[in-house]
Amino acid sequence: MLEICNLSAGVDGREILKGLSLSVAAGEVHAIMGPNGSGKSTLAGVLAGRAEYAVTGGSVTFNGGSLLELKPEERARAGVFLAFQYPVEIPGVNSTVFLKAALNECRKARGEPELDAVEFLSLVRQKTRLLELDPALLSRAVNEGFSGGEKKRNEIFQMAILEPKLAILDETDSGLDIDALKVVAEGVNKLRRPDNATLVITHYQRLLNYIIPDFVHVLIAGQIVKSGGKELALELEERGYDWLLEAAAANEKT
Amino acid sequence: MMDTRKQMEDEPAAAPDAFFPGELGPGPAWLQSVRQRARGRLGQIGFPTVRDEEWRFTNMAPLLQWPLHAAQSDGRPIGPAEVKPFRLAGQGHCLVFVDGFFRPDLSVLPGRGAALQAGSLRAQLEANPRELEQHLGCHAGFDTHYFTALNTAFFQDGAFISVPADAIIEKPVQLLYLAASGRPGAAVHARNLILVHGGGSLKVIETYASLTEAAHLTNAVTEVSLGPGARLEHCRLQNENERAFHVAAVQAVQGRGSHWLSHSIATGARLARNQIQTLLNAEGAEAILNGLFLARDGQLMDHHTVVDHAQPHCESHEFYHGILAGRSHGVFNGKIFVRPNAQKTNAKQTNRNLVLSENAVMDTKPQLEIFADDVKCTHGATVGQLNGEALFYLRSRGLDAAQARRLLIRAFADGVVERVTLAPVREHLEQLLTARFQGLER
Numbered sequence: 001m002l003e004i005c006n007l008s009a010g011v012d013g014r015e016i017l018k019g020l021s022l023s024v025a026a027g028e029v030h031a032i033m034g035p036n037g038s039g040k041s042t043l044a045g046v047l048a049g050r051a052e053y054a055v056t057g058g059s060v061t062f063n064g065g066s067l068l069e070l071k072p073e074e075r076a077r078a079g080v081f082l083a084f085q086y087p088v089e090i091p092g093v094n095s096t097v098f099l100k101a102a103l104n105e106c107r108k109a110r111g112e113p114e115l116d117a118v119e120f121l122s123l124v125r126q127k128t129r130l131l132e133l134d135p136a137l138l139s140r141a142v143n144e145g146f147s148g149g150e151k152k153r154n155e156i157f158q159m160a161i162l163e164p165k166l167a168i169l170d171e172t173d174s175g176l177d178i179d180a181l182k183v184v185a186e187g188v189n190k191l192r193r194p195d196n197a198t199l200v201i202t203h204y205q206r207l208l209n210y211i212i213p214d215f216v217h218v219l220i221a222g223q224i225v226k227s228g229g230k231e232l233a234l235e236l237e238e239r240g241y242d243w244l245l246e247a248a249a250a251n252e253k254t
Numbered sequence: 255m256m257d258t259r260k261q262m263e264d265e266p267a268a269a270p271d272a273f274f275p276g277e278l279g280p281g282p283a284w285l286q287s288v289r290q291r292a293r294g295r296l297g298q299i300g301f302p303t304v305r306d307e308e309w310r311f312t313n314m315a316p317l318l319q320w321p322l323h324a325a326q327s328d329g330r331p332i333g334p335a336e337v338k339p340f341r342l343a344g345q346g347h348c349l350v351f352v353d354g355f356f357r358p359d360l361s362v363l364p365g366r367g368a369a370l371q372a373g374s375l376r377a378q379l380e381a382n383p384r385e386l387e388q389h390l391g392c393h394a395g396f397d398t399h400y401f402t403a404l405n406t407a408f409f410q411d412g413a414f415i416s417v418p419a420d421a422i423i424e425k426p427v428q429l430l431y432l433a434a435s436g437r438p439g440a441a442v443h444a445r446n447l448i449l450v451h452g453g454g455s456l457k458v459i460e461t462y463a464s465l466t467e468a469a470h471l472t473n474a475v476t477e478v479s480l481g482p483g484a485r486l487e488h489c490r491l492q493n494e495n496e497r498a499f500h501v502a503a504v505q506a507v508q509g510r511g512s513h514w515l516s517h518s519i520a521t522g523a524r525l526a527r528n529q530i531q532t533l534l535n536a537e538g539a540e541a542i543l544n545g546l547f548l549a550r551d552g553q554l555m556d557h558h559t560v561v562d563h564a565q566p567h568c569e570s571h572e573f574y575h576g577i578l579a580g581r582s583h584g585v586f587n588g589k590i591f592v593r594p595n596a597q598k599t600n601a602k603q604t605n606r607n608l609v610l611s612e613n614a615v616m617d618t619k620p621q622l623e624i625f626a627d628d629v630k631c632t633h634g635a636t637v638g639q640l641n642g643e644a645l646f647y648l649r650s651r652g653l654d655a656a657q658a659r660r661l662l663i664r665a666f667a668d669g670v671v672e673r674v675t676l677a678p679v680r681e682h683l684e685q686l687l688t689a690r691f692q693g694l695e696r
Contacts, residue, residue: 048650076652084650088643092665101661102651109652141665142647158651 001026001197002067002166007058008222009046015056016042018222024166027194031208031233032201034219035241040201041085043219044170047199048082049075062166076102077109079165079196083155083172090142095154096124098142099161106162127160131187149180156187167191168199173207185210205237220248276324279409279443280376282383288391292406299400311585311617312527312556317499320469324408325353325433325440332434332465334360340432340463342491342678346425347372349413352434354442356411369421370456375445376411385416390447393477394505399529401501405443405475412445412474417454419481426457426487426676431472433464433494441471448488452481452509457676462492462500463522469497472523476504480512482536487515489679490530493522493686496553503529508568510536517674519683520547520555521690531560534568534596543572546670548690549614551580560589561603563596563629570600575670576607577663578614585617590631592624599626603633608640608666660691 002024009017016039024030034040046053047060049072060067067075090098103123104114115123128135131153143151152172159167169188173181188198188211200211208216208230216232217224220241225248226232236244278289301318302309332352337360341348349372350360356374364370371378379386396403413429431444450456462472472494480486486506494500500523506514520526532541547555561570576584586605607616620633640662648658664687671683 050646071655072646072649073652073654073658076650082650084647088641088647090641090644090647090662090665092668093644093648093661098648098653098661099651101657102648102653105652105654105657162651 001063002199003059003061005059005061007046007060008056009042009053010056011042011052011054016222017046019058020219020223022217022224024197024199026165026197028215029192029198029200029211029213031213031216032199032219033203033205033216033233033236035245036203038219039222040203040219041170044082044085044168044201047075047080047168048072073105076162076164077106081159081162081164081167083152083159083167083169085171085174087143087151087155089144089146091144093142095138095140095142099124099138099158102158103161123161127157130160130190131157132183133157148175149177152176152184153180153187156184160187160191163191163196165196166199167196168201170201171203172200173202173204181207182210205233208233218244220244223248225251276408278407281379284387285379285383285390289407292391292396292403295396295403296400296407299398299403302400308558311583312525312554314499314525317471320471321439322441322471323437323439325435325442325470327353327355328435328437330434330436332357332360332432336434336465337430337432340430340461342426342428342459342461342682344425344678346427348428348430349373350430350432351411351413351444352432353440354410354431354444369418370423370427371414371416372427373414374411375414375447378414385449386414386447389449389477389479393479393507393533394475394503399503401473401527402475402503405445405473405503409443409445409475412447414447415456415458416449417451417456417484419451420453422455423457426459426678428459428461431460431462431474433470433472433498434466435470436466436468438469438497439471440468441473444472444474446474446476448476448478448486450478450480450484450486453483454481455485457487457489459489459491459676459679462494464495464498467495467497469499469524470494471499471501473501474503476502478504478506478514480506480508480514482510483512484509485513487517487675489517489674489676490519490528491679491682492518492520492526492528495522496524498523500526502527504531506532506541508532508534508536508539508541511538512536512540514541515673515675516541516543517670518543518545518557519670520545520557521686524552525554525556527556527558529558529560531562532570533562533564534570536565537567539565540569541571542673543570543574544670544673545574546576546667547584548577548667548687549579549582549584550690551582554583554585556585558587558589560591561601563590563592563599563601565593566595566597566599568596568599570602572603573670573673574605575666576605576616577610577667578607578616579610581611581613583615583617586635587619587621588633589621589623590633592622592626592629592631594625596626597628599629599631601629601631605635606666607635607637608663609637610640610663663691
């Protein structure tokens with residue numbers, strides 16, 4: 001589904017991703033772990049199409065097409081979804097109006113008929129239950145006045161509505177207490193299907209107790225330095241990143 | 255290359271009589287003396303130039319090159335079909351003025367014996383001038399305002415509305431000013447007087463629009479007097495053609511515990527100068543000044559507001575939003591005066607501007623002069639672009655860039671539109687703004 005090949009990218013002339021390669025197949029959950037500054041959020045931003053990142057090398061293929069040539073909205077319509085680390089508050093833009101417009105754009109791109117207001121609201125009711133999200137929040141402006149936990153749940157709720165093929169969760173666990181974390185993880189798990197894939201980007205292993213990854217990759221200094229199964233996350237929890245940082249530094253010298 | 259601004263400044267201001275020849279407008283002896291005083295002021299004030307602090311950004315000089323003349327009917331018949339698209343008040347009353355002339359045949363007037371009085375100011379001056387004497391020309395100061403003085407000296411007609419004590423008028427009254435002349439340079443000095451007596455309540459919509467593309471000047475003055483506990487929602491909609499010059503002065507004088515909700519929505523004219531002012535003249539008076547302008551290529555939109563807290567325990571809330579596209583220019587100047595005895599004043603002013611183009615310029619200046627010590631006054635002014643992170647967020651969910659921009663521009667305008675309680679006006683603004691936003695999203 002997703003083929004990242006030797007990807008290099010940076011911001012303001014500073015290279016952050018330095019030849020990153022990763023392959024994600026349908027039905028899989030991959031976790032990207034790494035210390036602060038290793039390039040995790042850059043990877044999420046590059047995949048979603050953030051303009052501030054310049055891709056300097058490599059390629060990203062998504063379902064057979066080149067992802068990097070697409071505008072952010074074209075990526076969304078093709079089935080890429082980014083759950084933001086810091087969802088932005090957008091005063092004056094009603095959550096429901098926005099999400100209905102977004103869903104119908106995605107449906108149009110998939111060749112499906114647009115949903116009318118009644119169909120959309122019944123979908124919303126069903127999905128808010130899944131995320132234990134107060135439906136009253138959706139009559140408010142996008143993320144405005146939402147608590148940290150509500151914002152993150154709202155991200156996963158939007159994901160549930162849009163049904164992406166590839167979901168990228170950027171530090172979705174940050175700022176969540178354990179109960180909210182369980183709700184969010186539960187939501188993600190319920191949305192797992194054989195035909196979609198999830199990329200979980202996280203600093204801590206904690207989230208991976210609830211979203212069990214098939215693969216864990218360690219990102220250090222813009223490269224994946226180690227990959228393994230879910231047990232790698234536990235090892236990182238126990239030993240920290242230092243042993244890998246040292247190895248990476250030694251590697252760089254040679 | 256010659257500095258054109260310099261050249262303009264050095265030009266002598268034209269004498270008012272040359273600028274505007276003609277007899278003083280009609281009215282009884284007391285009004286004639288007011289008119290004479292006003293005409294006398296013209297020479298002393300002088301035609302405003304960009305050297306005057308109050309007109310620094312708003313250059314009226316092009317008017318002096320116009321073939322200005324008092325608007326007259328050019329013979330083209332204007333009937334109900336031309337008026338209908340501008341009618342907003344639904345079942346309410348409507349006073350129609352074509353090129354400044356009252357058209358009772360196109361108007362919907364209150365019946366005889368109705369509590370509400372609404373009709374031609376000129377007719378009222380002929381029939382029953384007594385009630386007018388203590389209001390007309392007394393509220394809108396012309397000592398330093400050239401265009402208000404011009405209006406006071408020369409106005410021919412306008413609307414007179416009076417709500418008796420404790421009368422609640424549910425249906426809005428619309429004042430519809432249509433510029434119909436095809437001959438460039440027609441000038442109309444429209445004069446409105448709105449009286450809401452103690453405990454009365456009224457909603458007024460002032461609409462200014464053009465039926466042709468010819469350049470014209472509207473110089474409108476509206477005086478508002480609110481008695482104790484009176485309430486007025488006053489909505490000014492200016493959508494004249496983009497060759498027009500529009501100068502407006504609104505002056506309210508508020509009694510004890512009165513409430514004035516003022517909206518100024520400007521989308522039209524090449525140059526629009528709006529002076530919106532209120533005098534909070536007795537305890538417990540409250541004013542909400544709500545404003546929105548949308549300027550596109552070639553337009554200048556200027557709002558000067560004055561909230562004068564003359565008495566204690568009054569409140570004012572001011573929200574002005576500007577949206578600038580293309581090569582446009584916005585000006586906001588918000589004065590708040592708190593007089594020495596106006597303790598416990600609560601005054602708040604917000605001016606937010608959204609600049610959509612590199613070629614647009616916004617000049618904003620809050621001006622607070624506070625002479626009392628136990629007061630709460632805040633102000634804030636911002637000039638910014640669309641939030642890039644919000645744009646990316648919307649696009650990352652599947653909206654294209656134009657849709658995302660439109661949503662954000664719309665949200666910015668809606669903050670002001672939502673304060674309008676009149677549903678027909680809100681619906682009209684929805685359509686107007688939606689149409690106007692087409693093309694701004696890029």
